[in-house]
Amino acid sequence: MSTSASPSGRAWLLNALATVVLWGIWGAFSGLSPQHGFPETLVYCVWALTMIPPALIVLGLAKWKLDVNPRAIAYGLAVGVLGAGGQMVLFYAVTRGPAYLIFPVISLSPVVTIALSFLFMGERTGRLGAVGIALALLALPTFDFAPGGDAHGGGWLVLAVIVMLCWGLQAYFMKSANHIMSGESIFFYMTVTGLALVPVALALTDFSRPINYGLDGPALAALIQMLNAVGALTLVFAFRYGKAIIVAPLTNAGAPLATAIISLIALSVVPGPIKLVGIGLALAASLMLAIEPDAKDETTLAADA
Template sequence: MTASSSSGRAWLFNALATVVLWGIWGAFSGLSSEHGFPETLVYCVWALTMIPPALVVLAQSGWKLDRSPRAIAYGAAVGLLGAGGQMVLFYAVTRGPAYLIFPIISLSPVVTIALSFLFMGERTGKLGILGIVLALMALPTFDFAPTGGAAESASWLIPALVVMACWGVQAYFMKSANHIMSAESIFFYMMLTGLLLMPVAYAMTDFSKPINLGADGPWLAAAIQVLNAIGALTLVFAFRYGKAIIVAPLTNAGAPLATALISLAILGVVPGTLKIIGIILALTASLLLAIEPDTVDASAEPVTI
């Protein structure tokens, strides 16, 4: 997980670890709420599971934390976008199928690439352009619910789009932040902002309904959410050792699609033809975005907040 920077494959090892960990996490992320543990409290458990990886990261850096106003601003932006998207995701997975929600989220690199194109002067090649076109084509195919009509579809589609936007913008700021602060500091602020939003999630909890506090409640949530936290830690090292324009699409696209495949395999669900087309388009788009060669101008300066 913390392979030496002298290893040219350290970034790939950590990026693939993130894909696997987040893929498994996504497939089971809705189990806790299905067992009577509300998604708002699942968020609180997730925020707490971020603490151990944050301590590990800081220990590895000699407990050095970037504290400049600019670093704090970038850290807060990355953390709030990530934690905010996480909170919306917990809502979405209780109202829609993971095998459709996560392919939509996998298109977040489109947002990252668009922002990087406009504000960082980054360019992509033919494969990247084709990936963006296919990604945009995939989005409308998810707006059709097999039952319940448009209202039921919107109950999970809109939150999924919000998560996609949040994580796409977060990746852009994470790329920018790596120019001016350490990966350890970025992760620490991700953890801190997640904790700061805990009172909001707690206040949103409906305590008038029964809450499962047994083994398949908070403890099941912790077992699932720790996969997310460790995946975030390996993502930090992937960004440290690798190029952000490669790491971001690979992890943001690969993990949700892994979730979709795991969910389909476990649940044995066969979606309609239109949704199958959408999943294939999203998978192809994500793969093209991940393999597109790096065309970043290394001299480009990140845009300040």
């Protein structure tokens, strides 16, 4: 039997569900600060700072052991740059489009991961994964379907696709990195690269324009982005105590679904029928792509049985 379960037996599930809830709420309200006059570039800076406490916590729990060999550093920085770059684009996207459409698009990132794994790792997906890819390809055009004009403008879709590509590529590198370094080290390098890009975000900020430094500016941003950071911390514990083959689908599909539902309720809006179909297709695709195990996972499960 596997010994990955925690002493309490269900700690992985509690942490995974915490991640879904925290990231779902974060995604739904991540656009509030820019809407109140606090630029998205400065929201990025706040997010990078909120990553510091979780990074210190996980490193402390790992007794400050950090993988510092060149290969681990290279993988860690690649994962961090792609994650932080995706975050920077995301903060810009949520100021130009609705979260209930943006996050279902981002949830299709496993398509990128599967494609790269197929090309460079020789991995194959099963029927469920193939259906997921087909649904993803059907879903994307529906988000750009806007008869009579799109009230939000079409730019958000391009930005959402960029985030999807960044995070799909990040997952590919993270998948490889987990074979050579600890999750705590990966999280540390993600934090370091996020902080390293803060000067870029500051340089992109137009300080000549009025900036809201009140409670509904940086303070609100810190509160919302802390949900993101704490969610990342609970995800580390979820992977520590549970199997990745179970944790990944719950968080990858669950968080965007939670964001879409919370956003729709908070805004009291109902998308058009075409976009509703797109949301449904995207969420179904992300679930199928996430729960499709590769051959290595199946072998591991068989050994644990």
